[in-house]
Amino acid sequence: MTYELLKIENVTKNYGKTVANNNISFSVNAGETAVLLGPNGAGKSTIIKCIAGLLRFSGKIEVCGFDNKSLDAKKRIGYIPEMPAIYELLTVSEHLEFIRRAWRMEDDGYGAEILRRFELDDKANKLGSELSKGMQQKLSIACALVHNPDVLIFDEPLVGLDPHAIKELKLMFRELKAAGKATLISTHMIDSVEDYWDVAHIMMNGSFAATKRADESDASEKSLEELFFEITEGGERE
Amino acid sequence: MSPLLYLLAAKLKNMLKRFFRSPGKLIYALFLIAMMALVFFTSGKGDVPNAGALRNANELLAIIIALFGVLFLLITFSGFSEGTSIFKMADVNLLFTGPIKPMRILFYAMAQQLGVSVLTGLFIVFQYNWLNRSYGVNMTGIIAILVGYGLTIFTAQVAAMLIYILTAGSENRRRYVKLGLFVIVGAYALWIVYNLVTAGGSPMTTLVSLSSTLPIKLFPVAGWLGTAAFGISVGNMSAVALGLVLWAAFLAALLFITSKSDQDYYEDVLQSTEKIHKTLEAVKENRTPTSTKVSKVGKSGLGGGWGSSVFWYKMMLENRRQKKFFVGFSELFLALFCLGFGYFTVTEKTGVYPLLGFVAYMQLFSIELKGIGRELTRSYIYLVPEPPFKKLFWGIIESVPGFIITAIVIYVPLGILKNISPEVIAIASLWHVTMCSAVLSVNLLIRRFFGDSSKVLMFFLYVIVLIVAMAPGIALGILLTASGVIGSAASAVPLGDGPYILAVSAIWNLIASLFLIFLSRNMLNYAPTSVR
Numbered sequence: 047m048t049y050e051l052l053k054i055e056n057v058t059k060n061y062g063k064t065v066a067n068n069n070i071s072f073s074v075n076a077g078e079t080a081v082l083l084g085p086n087g088a089g090k091s092t093i094i095k096c097i098a099g100l101l102r103f104s105g106k107i108e109v110c111g112f113d114n115k116s117l118d119a120k121k122r123i124g125y126i127p128e129m130p131a132i133y134e135l136l137t138v139s140e141h142l143e144f145i146r147r148a149w150r151m152e153d154d155g156y157g158a159e160i161l162r163r164f165e166l167d168d169k170a171n172k173l174g175s176e177l178s179k180g181m182q183q184k185l186s187i188a189c190a191l192v193h194n195p196d197v198l199i200f201d202e203p204l205v206g207l208d209p210h211a212i213k214e215l216k217l218m219f220r221e222l223k224a225a226g227k228a229t230l231i232s233t234h235m236i237d238s239v240e241d242y243w244d245v246a247h248i249m250m251n252g253s254f255a256a257t258k259r260a261d262e263s264d265a266s267e268k269s270l271e272e273l274f275f276e277i278t279e280g281g282e283r284e
Numbered sequence: 285m286s287p288l289l290y291l292l293a294a295k296l297k298n299m300l301k302r303f304f305r306s307p308g309k310l311i312y313a314l315f316l317i318a319m320m321a322l323v324f325f326t327s328g329k330g331d332v333p334n335a336g337a338l339r340n341a342n343e344l345l346a347i348i349i350a351l352f353g354v355l356f357l358l359i360t361f362s363g364f365s366e367g368t369s370i371f372k373m374a375d376v377n378l379l380f381t382g383p384i385k386p387m388r389i390l391f392y393a394m395a396q397q398l399g400v401s402v403l404t405g406l407f408i409v410f411q412y413n414w415l416n417r418s419y420g421v422n423m424t425g426i427i428a429i430l431v432g433y434g435l436t437i438f439t440a441q442v443a444a445m446l447i448y449i450l451t452a453g454s455e456n457r458r459r460y461v462k463l464g465l466f467v468i469v470g471a472y473a474l475w476i477v478y479n480l481v482t483a484g485g486s487p488m489t490t491l492v493s494l495s496s497t498l499p500i501k502l503f504p505v506a507g508w509l510g511t512a513a514f515g516i517s518v519g520n521m522s523a524v525a526l527g528l529v530l531w532a533a534f535l536a537a538l539l540f541i542t543s544k545s546d547q548d549y550y551e552d553v554l555q556s557t558e559k560i561h562k563t564l565e566a567v568k569e570n571r572t573p574t575s576t577k578v579s580k581v582g583k584s585g586l587g588g589g590w591g592s593s594v595f596w597y598k599m600m601l602e603n604r605r606q607k608k609f610f611v612g613f614s615e616l617f618l619a620l621f622c623l624g625f626g627y628f629t630v631t632e633k634t635g636v637y638p639l640l641g642f643v644a645y646m647q648l649f650s651i652e653l654k655g656i657g658r659e660l661t662r663s664y665i666y667l668v669p670e671p672p673f674k675k676l677f678w679g680i681i682e683s684v685p686g687f688i689i690t691a692i693v694i695y696v697p698l699g700i701l702k703n704i705s706p707e708v709i710a711i712a713s714l715w716h717v718t719m720c721s722a723v724l725s726v727n728l729l730i731r732r733f734f735g736d737s738s739k740v741l742m743f744f745l746y747v748i749v750l751i752v753a754m755a756p757g758i759a760l761g762i763l764l765t766a767s768g769v770i771g772s773a774a775s776a777v778p779l780g781d782g783p784y785i786l787a788v789s790a791i792w793n794l795i796a797s798l799f800l801i802f803l804s805r806n807m808l809n810y811a812p813t814s815v816r
Contacts, residue, residue, distance in 0.1 A: 095554075098380075098381050099380065099381060099550065100376065100380055100381070100550050100551060100554055101550075101551045101554070102551050117383040117384075117385070118383075120381060120382060120383040121383045123381065125377070125381040127376075127377045129373065129377075129558070129561070130377075131372065131373030131374045131376070131377050131561060132374050132377075132378075133291070133295065133372075133374045133378075134374075135294070135295040135296075135298040135299050135302070136291070136294050136295060136298065137298065140294050140298075141378075143290070143294075144287055144290060144291055144294070144378070145378070145382070147285070147286075147287040147290050148287035148378075148379075148382045148383065148384055149382065149383060150383075173298060173302065174374075175302075186377065189378060
């Protein structure tokens with residue numbers, strides 16, 4: 047039996063007269079990795095921000111059965127933004143301590159493990175202002191993971207990461223899946239998600255143009271990449 | 285400890301630690317503290333002006349209320365556009381998405397902002413000398429003005445945020461609230477104009493006398509805090525109490541309405557926070573911040589330029605599309621501030637020199653390369669096959685119309701108000717334009733030799749190079765005037781006669797500017813890695 051940890055129902059988001067998301071519905075189950083694909087401006091980041099509770103919208107978003115704006119929902123969400131922004135005056139380890147305090151959690155050693163895996167353990171006492179863009183992105187991911195959320199939403203998570211961190215993050219995606227977490231990843235780079243997605247939603251102009259499940263593919267069907275370019279470029283590709 | 289308290293404490297602790305680890309910042313801080321101590325010490329130990337020698341204290345009240353009022357209205361009205369933000373992107377990413385109540389996050393940001401607001405007003409401390417001599421303001425009075433300044437900015441930001449939260453979702457609400465505020469401000473403006481017309485005499489005298497009337501003292505926030513700060517300076521504690529009570533009640537009302545309104549303010553501050561973050565990131569990376577405004581193309585084509593002069597035409601075109609007409613708002617505000625300073629300090633005895641000194645001093649707070657700075661972040665100025673001196677020259681020329689406009693804004697009204705001869709105004713304006721050009725050239729030279737290595741280093745070098753570049757002109761002017769080669773020793777200072785020192789200094793500034801550009805020319809041989 048599947049359990050919907052993240053449920054989006056008829057979500058519409060307008061910026062003035064511009065419709066950024068138009069009546070979007072989907073869900074992500076426990077142990078499932080969903081990806082949002084689409085060109086720039088398709089509305090991926092907007093729906094991600096709606097789920098993270100940063101934007102108002104019409105419709106309904108539930109996280110583990112709680113309204114996404116409630117504190118109960120926020121306790122269960124980990125959000126990795128497209129634009130990593132960390133506190134310049136907090137050290138790496140203080141960021142994790144702050145998150146633990148905010149989520150009212152004791153230190154279980156998981157934070158240190160994440161830092162080690164992302165090769166940030168030797169930077170634990172470095173200030174946020176001393177970190178490179180890539181390190182900031184790793185710390186941003188660590189902050190989202192350290193409170194062990196049930197639902198993780200990543201907005202372009204691989205941008206700016208070094209090869210080791212990309213390898214480690216892809217491994218983490220699989221571990222999250224095995225641990226029964228619901229993971230939603232927004233990206234415009236198909237290559238980066240090709241080997242670990244369960245369901246892919248292709249977005250165009252604020253709506254879902256197609257949804258493809260990894261387990262229902264057969265030889266006659268188009269690959270995710272073919273489907274993507276058929277939708278976004280009308281089948282034209284070099 | 286609550287997570288927000290932990291966050292504030294950790295940031296404060298690390299700020300202090302970082303301070304002591306960075307020699308540059310430490311030296312800069314010590315320099316500022318030493319300057320402040322010097323200002324206090326020299327002013328306090330000098331001959332204390334007797335009460336009869338002081339200027340009308342209401343002028344001080346007028347200055348304080350005008351400063352607070354302009355700041356309050358500008359920041360408050362920003363709530364109708366993209367709003368202002370007291371949050372950082374890290375707050376958005378880590379606090380907004382966390383299990384912390386929105387109101388607590390709001391209070392955390394406000395507490396943090398209050399400290400920042402007070403720090404931005406430190407320039408007020410450096411006005412101690414002339415405020416002490418002109419109005420007898422003591423150290424407590426200066427601190428009161430500084431705190432009033434910080435509280436004004438802080439309250440205005442809270443008001444702007446509330447306006448944004450209340451009106452962001454509804455065009456009608458936005459219109460009504462805006463109309464309401466315009467009615468209040470308009471009523472005050474009409475009342476002031478009515479008084480100016482009916483009172484006759486000097487407009488400035490009327491404005492000064494109006495500042496002590498009840499309606500002005502009751503003007504929201506600026507009137508209350510201005511009266512309170514002034515009350516501390518002159519020892520009027522009932523005015524202090526009244527001002528603070530009104531301000532506290534207003535702030536409490538703002539917070540009450542915020543807490544009772546839709547607490548989902550995250551979206552409302554997200555856009556402005558993102559915009560500020562992108563701008564700051566761009567500045568850090570030496571990039572031009574990307575404007576989110578859609579520019580109208582209008583008339584197309586550069587309209588002129590050949591070889592290196594094409595840069596000037598291109599920059600003019602860009603300015604037109606960005607609706608930048610030579611001077612930015614901050615430069616205009618600074619010019620008006622200088623005009624106000626000039627009105628209160630320029631006398632028959634001193635001539636325009638205190639104002640010119642002040643104008644040069646204020647340039648220290650607006651060190652930037654303007655249009656040429658933007659051009660140096662792009663590859664074209666390095667690639668165009670023209671002599672580098674000419675390319676830099678045309679790049680710098682773009683800023684000159686702005687210098688001329690600020691000179692007109694400062695010196696022409698001052699000349700009319702103070703009855704200064706047109707010749708003196710013309711020469712002072714010329715000196716202003718050439719001084720600003722010299723400042724820009726000094727910036728260029730420092731960029732040429734030191735890049736963007738350290739802002740603190742830049743500041744120190746800037747002051748030293750500026751003095752080295754400009755001092756010979758002033759010295760030469762004094763020498764020629766004193767020796768009677770031009771003008772006469774007696775005619776060097778008074779307003780009515782020609783200030784020959786200035787004329788010689790202006791010519792020298794121009795020569796120095798061209799020489800500095802010449803020295804900087806090789807910076808175009810290699811583009812820095814940050815160039816796009």
